[in-house]
Amino acid sequence: MPRAGLSPDAVVRLAVEVVDAGGPTGFADLTLAKVAAKAGVAAPSLYKHVGSLADLRREVTLIAVRDLTAAASSATVGRAGADALRALAGAWRDYAHAHPGRYAATQIGADPDNPADARLREVGTESVQVVVAVLRGFGLPDDRVIDAVRAVRAGVHGFVTLELGGGYRMREDVDQSFAVLLDMLVAGVTALSTPGSAPVRDTTGSHR
Amino acid sequence: MPRAGLSPDAVVRLAVEVVDAGGPTGFADLTLAKVAAKAGVAAPSLYKHVGSLADLRREVTLIAVRDLTAAASSATVGRAGADALRALAGAWRDYAHAHPGRYAATQIGADPDNPADARLREVGTESVQVVVAVLRGFGLPDDRVIDAVRAVRAGVHGFVTLELGGGYRMREDVDQSFAVLLDMLVAGVTALSTPGSAPVRDTTGSHR
DNA sequence: GCCGTTTGGCTAATGCGCGTAGCTTTTTGG
DNA sequence: CCAAAAAGCTACGCGCATTAGCCAAACGGC
Numbered sequence: 001m002p003r004a005g006l007s008p009d010a011v012v013r014l015a016v017e018v019v020d021a022g023g024p025t026g027f028a029d030l031t032l033a034k035v036a037a038k039a040g041v042a043a044p045s046l047y048k049h050v051g052s053l054a055d056l057r058r059e060v061t062l063i064a065v066r067d068l069t070a071a072a073s074s075a076t077v078g079r080a081g082a083d084a085l086r087a088l089a090g091a092w093r094d095y096a097h098a099h100p101g102r103y104a105a106t107q108i109g110a111d112p113d114n115p116a117d118a119r120l121r122e123v124g125t126e127s128v129q130v131v132v133a134v135l136r137g138f139g140l141p142d143d144r145v146i147d148a149v150r151a152v153r154a155g156v157h158g159f160v161t162l163e164l165g166g167g168y169r170m171r172e173d174v175d176q177s178f179a180v181l182l183d184m185l186v187a188g189v190t191a192l193s194t195p196g197s198a199p200v201r202d203t204t205g206s207h208r
Numbered sequence: 209m210p211r212a213g214l215s216p217d218a219v220v221r222l223a224v225e226v227v228d229a230g231g232p233t234g235f236a237d238l239t240l241a242k243v244a245a246k247a248g249v250a251a252p253s254l255y256k257h258v259g260s261l262a263d264l265r266r267e268v269t270l271i272a273v274r275d276l277t278a279a280a281s282s283a284t285v286g287r288a289g290a291d292a293l294r295a296l297a298g299a300w301r302d303y304a305h306a307h308p309g310r311y312a313a314t315q316i317g318a319d320p321d322n323p324a325d326a327r328l329r330e331v332g333t334e335s336v337q338v339v340v341a342v343l344r345g346f347g348l349p350d351d352r353v354i355d356a357v358r359a360v361r362a363g364v365h366g367f368v369t370l371e372l373g374g375g376y377r378m379r380e381d382v383d384q385s386f387a388v389l390l391d392m393l394v395a396g397v398t399a400l401s402t403p404g405s406a407p408v409r410d411t412t413g414s415h416r
Numbered sequence: 417g418c419c420g421t422t423t424g425g426c427t428a429a430t431g432c433g434c435g436t437a438g439c440t441t442t443t444t445g446g
Numbered sequence: 447c448c449a450a451a452a453a454g455c456t457a458c459g460c461g462c463a464t465t466a467g468c469c470a471a472a473c474g475g476c
Binding site for chain 1 (some may be wrong): 433435
């Protein structure tokens with residue numbers, strides 16, 4: 001009975017490979033059985049290295065978020081303002097294209113009450129900080145930074161999600177549409193940072 | 209052995225109830241066993257009315273998409289331009305808040321090659337047509353309509369997704385952030401429709 | 417009203433994935 | 447060299463989807 005030489009890290013690495021091999025649904029389809037098969041080991045053996053499937057998924061998410069943050073961060077070095085924002089968004093989308101399964105892993109939310117999710121909350125915050133840093137370059141009023149960050153995250157994440165999910169059915173150039181979205185975000189953030197432009201109206205009607 | 213009086217429609221209705229009862233993860237957690245329990249019937253009995261869990265999920269998605277489309281559509285009657293766009297987006301978000309499980313159901317993509325997904329593709333198109341109709345009111349050049357539709361969908365869907373997923377951790381007023389996003393989208397679409405404003409540059413660097 | 421057929425339930429059983437228990441072998445370190 | 451820890455394994459139980467085959471209820475024509 002030779003040993004397989006596994007370790008917690010090795011198992012997580014294999015899990016990431018499984019996720020990567022599974023396309024956009026790779027994360028949803030992640031299974032201990034697949035990881036075990038890839039490791040050449042019986043499924044229960046994995047429990048020597050990992051607490052549960054949920055734990056393993058959490059670890060994969062951690063890696064994915066850290067990866068994405070690193071990609072986004074390194075894309076913005078040496079850039080500022082609109083340039084940085086475009087680079088950030090482009091890197092974000094590129095990462096999602098290159099690793100759709102991992103990008104999906106990124107979307108699981110950390111439970112604020114679950115201590116096991118502490119590290120997850122942490123890396124999530126770091127990820128958002130990259131966006132914050134880029135937007136700071138626009139000289140936004142402090143109380144508008146959050147709004148701008150949320151708008152940028154919403155736009156980019158929404159675009160990528162719809163794109164990966166097959167939501168953009170028309171053959172029309174998706175890259176151009178993304179460029180248009182970026183124009184809107186850049187213009188919108190810029191406008192937010194120049195006082196005197198239209199203030200935000202008190203929320204009308206349909207959104208409480 | 210009294211009969212339960214089920215029917216395909218009744219089963220789907222129960223499935224929707226299960227989804228609604230499950231919060232944001234209600235769709236992911238949808239299970240034949242739960243539907244059967246709610247129907248007061250053994251699980252295999254459901255196969256007299258539905259082909260498979262996948263089929264049932266598809267039916268739920270159909271209902272959810274149609275519902276969302278109806279809500280969005282009726283929110284825009286009698287409105288035009290920015291007003292209509294704000295109402296549309298608000299209704300979209302309201303629907304997601306009111307029925308998070310169903311909204312999640314909405315996100316499954318129709319497989320272009322799968323004949324079983326034909327109706328799904330259909331209702332998806334109808335849904336997008338509502339957005340198209342609203343944006344037509346901005347007098348966009350024909351070849352920009354797609355870009356605008358995609359940006360609006362991305363922004364609203366992304367915002368709602370992040371919001372429901374717990375992605376907006378800061379306690380800061382989320383309604384206001386949504387209003388800011390809408391400002392950006394309105395301004396962006398307006399700019400797109402006035403020729404002479406900055407043309408879209410050829411995609412730079414990071415997005416191929 | 418009666419009978420045959422269709423229909424809508426049921427139970428039994430299979431397969432698969434997670435997870436636990438307990439055994440055995442390898443590795444390690446004293 | 448030996449004991450204890452570590453890393454495998456098999457066997458098992460659970461929940462869920464799905465298939466097969468049985469049986470009673472409802473229905474339609476006579």
